[in-house]
Amino acid sequence: MRLFAEHDVKPRIAVRSGQWDFLAAMVQAGIGVAILPEPICQRLDRQNFCWIPLQSELRWELGMIWREGVYMSRSAEAWLTCSKAFWLE
Structure with a gap:
């Protein structure tokens, strides 16, 4: 939203979702446009979608x-410990 405001653009947002497939389906149905991460765009069927990198x-x-409070595997515990050390300290 910050980037829109910097360019004095006021988008009309119908839906927000982290479900990339859902957003692509909305675009394919002609309901609007979507801003998606480029790796997601690269997976889309180019016969049904066109996209430009921003x-x-x-x-x-x-x-x-x-x-x-629930069981966590040793791998998950190690990842969590490593992540906390990296990002919180």
Whole structure:
């Protein structure tokens, strides 16, 4: 949304979703356009979709989630410990 505001653009957003296939289906149905990560666009059927790469400084803020108090494999525990050390310290 920051990038739209910087260019004084006010998009009419009908739906937001992290389900890339759902968004592609909406576009294929003619319901609108979507802004998707380039790796997702590259997987789309070029006979049904056209896309252009956008040049911008867009960044994703990511988070990591897990269920506390339930069994976690040693691999998952190691990954969590490593991730906490890398991002939180």
